[in-house]
Amino acid sequence: MEAISIGLLGLGTVGTGVVKIIENHQDKIMHQVGCPVKVKKVLVKNVNKERDISITKEMLTTNAEDILNDPDIDVVIEVMGGVEETKDYLTKALQNKKHVVTANKDLMAIHGAKLLQQASQNGCDLFYEASVAGGIPILRGLVDGLASDRINKLMGIVNGTTNFILTKMSKQQRTYNEVLKEAQELGFAESDPTSDVEGLDAARKMTILATLGFSMNISLEDVKVQGISKVTEEDIRYGSQLGYTMKLIGVAQRDNEKVEVSVQPTFLIDSHPLAAVNDEFNAVYVFGEAVGETMFYGPGAGSMPTATAVVSDLVNVLKNMRLGVNGKSAVAPQYKKKLKEANEIFSKYFLRLQVKDEVGVFAEITSIFSQHGVSFEKILQLPVKEKGLAEIVLVTHHASLADYENILVELRDLETVQTVKSSYRVEGGIK
Numbered sequence: 169m170e171a172i173s174i175g176l177l178g179l180g181t182v183g184t185g186v187v188k189i190i191e192n193h194q195d196k197i198m199h200q201v202g203c204p205v206k207v208k209k210v211l212v213k214n215v216n217k218e219r220d221i222s223i224t225k226e227m228l229t230t231n232a233e234d235i236l237n238d239p240d241i242d243v244v245i246e247v248m249g250g251v252e253e254t255k256d257y258l259t260k261a262l263q264n265k266k267h268v269v270t271a272n273k274d275l276m277a278i279h280g281a282k283l284l285q286q287a288s289q290n291g292c293d294l295f296y297e298a299s300v301a302g303g304i305p306i307l308r309g310l311v312d313g314l315a316s317d318r319i320n321k322l323m324g325i326v327n328g329t330t331n332f333i334l335t336k337m338s339k340q341q342r343t344y345n346e347v348l349k350e351a352q353e354l355g356f357a358e359s360d361p362t363s364d365v366e367g368l369d370a371a372r373k374m375t376i377l378a379t380l381g382f383s384m385n386i387s388l389e390d391v392k393v394q395g396i397s398k399v400t401e402e403d404i405r406y407g408s409q410l411g412y413t414m415k416l417i418g419v420a421q422r423d424n425e426k427v428e429v430s431v432q433p434t435f436l437i438d439s440h441p442l443a444a445v446n447d448e449f450n451a452v453y454v455f456g457e458a459v460g461e462t463m464f465y466g467p468g469a470g471s472m473p474t475a476t477a478v479v480s481d482l483v484n485v486l487k488n489m490r491l492g493v494n495g496k497s498a499v500a501p502q503y504k505k506k507l508k509e510a511n512e513i514f515s516k517y518f519l520r521l522q523v524k525d526e527v528g529v530f531a532e533i534t535s536i537f538s539q540h541g542v543s544f545e546k547i548l549q550l551p552v553k554e555k556g557l558a559e560i561v562l563v564t565h566h567a568s569l570a571d572y573e574n575i576l577v578e579l580r581d582l583e584t585v586q587t588v589k590s591s592y593r594v595e596g597g598i599k
């Protein structure tokens with residue numbers, strides 16, 4: 169029985185896992201698709217690089233054309249990363265009627281709409297399950313499992329590297345730099361880990377999730393992003409004292425026809441299910457009008473978990489080939505994009521201030537909040553080493569982003585406020 173030939177772009181952390189799964193799970197794959205599957209050619213940068221997988225040099229190439237123009241190759245699996253060059257490769261593959269599976273959230277967040285259109289025009293499948301939350305089948309969960317429901321909120325931990333870092337900082341009091349290095353060694357981080365720690369990787373994933381979840385063309389520019397590089401051990405400790413766990417949270421929320429999408433370090437009440445998601449694990453809460461509250465959980469990064477999602481997409485392509493229905497699954501966004509204004513975005517906030525330890529300072533500060541109609545859920549005042557100073561930690565009740573940003577401006581103008589040390593969104597607790 170003739171095998172289906174695959175072209176692989178990339179043989180790094182994920183690509184290596186893809187080759188291993190195709191080899192080790194060949195029987196299960198064959199049973200589902202009715203024929204053997206083999207990797208025919210692999211694009212790499214350096215054919216002489218040491219790899220923890222046995223592969224013949226004949227299978228390796230540094231010329232993408234050897235794959236994109238090979239008439240025997242039916243499916244191109246892209247696990248090389250990068251955006252512009254990779255977009256050109258995948259466009260060529262689709263024009264040559266090759267189906268595409270990718271794990272590339274950078275590419276899909278920026279050029280996904282165009283590539284999906286090209287796939288449909290060429291009768292090709294373009295699947296990208298691995299691009300969001302690694303091995304968790306969240307995209308199929310949204311598109312298939314919750315196809316009948318109207319999704320109003322998606323909230324989750326969608327970056328394994330930062331979750332690994334925050335977990336070790338919180339639970340083992342390890343330093344940020346030491347844990348980031350370990351995450352890189354474990355293959356969780358992007359080639360440029362700035363993408364992880366500054367929240368961009370999570371923002372790209374939230375772009376993809378919100379586009380599918382809300383059936384609206386959300387672009388990366390619509391996502392407000394803040395990473396974890398400025399989170400300090402002190403913040404984590406203060407938060408823990410108040411019963412919070414720090415996580416990098418992506419939120420996409422729809423109220424009526426307007427949406428907000430953001431990524432930021434967030435204090436979760438310790439009892440929140442997402443507070444228990446640790447290390448490189450991810451989890452996505454999906455709130456649907458009919459289904460209510462669901463949560464998808466699993467490894468968001470790493471070779472084999474991510475490769476599982478890639479090869480599962482491959483199996484779906486091959487199943488469609490057997491049925492002759494390739495290129496028919498993508499559905500264009502249904503709704504026109506409408507973004508919320510700052511006065512329509514509501515949350516609770518954690519604010520840490522260093523102030524002069526003088527009579528009346530506290531009243532001065534709280535009066536600014538009350539002038540904007542914002543009250544408090546928790547208040548903590550602590551002495552600090554510097555003489556004549558004190559630290560105040562405030563957790564507000566729900567406030568609009570517009571009001572909160574105005575309050576921060578007025579606090580910074582106060583002579584008695586030395587520094588606004590930190591400010592974080594808070595999720596969970598008293599409504």
Ligand SMILES: NC(=O)C1=CN([C@@H]2O[C@H](COP(=O)(O)OP(=O)(O)OC[C@H]3O[C@@H](n4cnc5c(N)ncnc54)[C@H](OP(=O)(O)O)[C@@H]3O)[C@@H](O)[C@H]2O)C=CC1
Nearest residue numbers: 178179180181182212213214247248249271272469470474
């Ligand atoms: N790591 C993870 O846990 C996850 C990664 N992803 C995504 O999967 C993709 C791959 O990630 P990962 O496997 O970690 O990346 P790696 O850096 O480990 O591997 C990249 C691979 O692509 C090859 N490559 C890169 N650029 C080129 C180029 N211009 N020409 C030819 N070959 C090239 C490299 O070649 P060589 O080996 O010769 O250097 C390497 O084999 C990325 O888009 C990433 O965002 C998605 C989910 C999870």
Ligand SMILES: N[C@@H](CC=O)C(=O)O
Nearest residue numbers: 327328329356357358
């Ligand atoms: N660098 C990413 C890899 C998976 O998408 C992460 O840490 O989640």
Ligand code: NA
Nearest residue numbers: 297300302304
């Ligand atoms: Na996934």
